[in-house]
Amino acid sequence: MKKNILITGGAGFIGSHVVRRFVKKYPEYHIFNLDVLTYAGNLENLKDIENEDNYTFLKGDITDENYINEIFDTYKFSSIIHLAAESHVDRSISDPLAFAKTNILGTMILLNAAKNTWNNDFQNKVFYHVSTDEVYGTLGETGLFTENTSYDPNSPYSASKASSDHFVRAYGETYDLPYKISNCSNNYGSFQFPEKLIPLFINNIITEKPLPVYGDGNYTRDWLYVEDHAIAIDAVFHKGVMKETYNIGGFNEWKNINLVHLLCEIMDEKLGRSSENSSKSLITYVKDRPGHDLRYAIDASKIENELGWYPSVTFEQGLEKTIDWYLNNKEWLSNVISGEYQEYYNNQYNK
Numbered sequence: 001m002k003k004n005i006l007i008t009g010g011a012g013f014i015g016s017h018v019v020r021r022f023v024k025k026y027p028e029y030h031i032f033n034l035d036v037l038t039y040a041g042n043l044e045n046l047k048d049i050e051n052e053d054n055y056t057f058l059k060g061d062i063t064d065e066n067y068i069n070e071i072f073d074t075y076k077f078s079s080i081i082h083l084a085a086e087s088h089v090d091r092s093i094s095d096p097l098a099f100a101k102t103n104i105l106g107t108m109i110l111l112n113a114a115k116n117t118w119n120n121d122f123q124n125k126v127f128y129h130v131s132t133d134e135v136y137g138t139l140g141e142t143g144l145f146t147e148n149t150s151y152d153p154n155s156p157y158s159a160s161k162a163s164s165d166h167f168v169r170a171y172g173e174t175y176d177l178p179y180k181i182s183n184c185s186n187n188y189g190s191f192q193f194p195e196k197l198i199p200l201f202i203n204n205i206i207t208e209k210p211l212p213v214y215g216d217g218n219y220t221r222d223w224l225y226v227e228d229h230a231i232a233i234d235a236v237f238h239k240g241v242m243k244e245t246y247n248i249g250g251f252n253e254w255k256n257i258n259l260v261h262l263l264c265e266i267m268d269e270k271l272g273r274s275s276e277n278s279s280k281s282l283i284t285y286v287k288d289r290p291g292h293d294l295r296y297a298i299d300a301s302k303i304e305n306e307l308g309w310y311p312s313v314t315f316e317q318g319l320e321k322t323i324d325w326y327l328n329n330k331e332w333l334s335n336v337i338s339g340e341y342q343e344y345y346n347n348q349y350n351k
């Protein structure tokens with residue numbers, strides 16, 4: 001009998017890489033991908049594995065309690081890797097309730113369904129919550145987030161993720177529910193929706209639209225290639241200690257403005273733009289994001305020392321692969337930037 005594993009949010013950016021990895025690498029598992037397909041979810045992201053025998057797509061909403069209870073009853077999942085979420089900070093500023101609903105209530109509904117289905121038989125069971133480093137708030141110019149850093153979220157997005165982390169932990173303490181949590185830094189790579197910094201700017205460089213840098217651009221993020229995040233999730237899922245948290249990061253801090261310059265330079269070369277005609281001329285400083293966290297940087301020594309994980313690609317390699325992917329997948333880009341998203345995209349300079 002195959003082990004039934006539920007992955008939520010598998011049609012999104014990181015989820016699609018996790019689903020692909022698990023379907024291909026573990027034929028002994030049956031992977032159920034549960035996704036409601038918001039603007040950020042797209043089944044085109046999983047075309048290459050959609051017909052595999054050990055894969056099933058379930059279209060559904062994690063906030064629909066009846067539906068969630070029904071699928072837990074039917075498939076008796078032994079493990080859950082929970083990624084479904086509203087994930088974009090700017091959207092959480094304009095619509096915080098949507099983030100509370102999906103990220104907090106949705107996580108609680110899944111936790112309840114797992115608790116009721118497992119009914120105190122916790123052997124070989126795990127609820128794995130995929131979370132973010134933004135729960136720790138912001139760093140100053142120095143220091144790193146460790147697993148012991150206090151939670152101090154600043155945006156509605158990070159507050160909703162912090163809250164869901166707390167509920168996962170609370171179910172572990174109160175009901176002894178077996179759980180794992182990982183908190184990861186900024187991901188980049190293929191299939192990322194072009195509202196996040198790197199794919200948005202790649203797309204705008206291709207189409208020669210302005211590159212809206214928030215504030216003075218002196219904000220720092222720690223970038224990790226998405227396939228390395230999927231490898232880390234695999235490591236935590238299989239080897240991580242129950243009821244532990246693991247920080248995941250890229251050992252790779254960049255100030256936004258320096259990253260944007262690097263992107264322009266690589267893309268100018270690929271697009272044959274001369275230095276007089278550089279994409280850097282598209283850089284436009286715009287109003288800052290409210291509550292903008294100054295700096296994120298992860299101390300990933302726990303996962304490195306205990307689980308033997310370390311990023312497999314350098315930033316230069318990862319960025320090159322990512323840019324090439326977007327240049328070769330313009331149809332995917334234009335498909336996802338259509339419909340409901342078009343208005344949001346066109347308004348990006350008015351933020």
Ligand code: NAD
Pocket residue numbers: 008009010011012013014015034035036037038039040041042060061062063082083084085086087088102106130131132133161183184185186187188193
């Ligand atoms: P994403 O926005 O690309 O994908 C989210 C997916 O969840 C989409 O497919 C969407 O359709 C689905 N979804 C949203 N609401 C749902 C609902 N109510 N029911 C079912 N499905 C729903 O997000 P991502 O960037 O791939 O992030 C995935 C997870 O990883 C999130 O939990 C996020 O907080 C976390 N994370 C992201 C990053 C990052 O840099 N992107 C870093 C650390 C952690």
Ligand code: DAU
Pocket residue numbers: 087088089090131132133134184185186187195196197198200212213214215219220221256289296
């Ligand atoms: O740290 C992990 C988090 O990283 C994840 O939990 C989130 O889901 C993910 O969206 C990401 O959050 P950020 O807010 O850091 O990512 P974003 O790509 O939106 O922004 C990266 C930085 O670039 C941030 O300092 C804001 C800035 N920025 C972003 C956009 C979209 C700009 O200057 N201009 C922009 O247009």
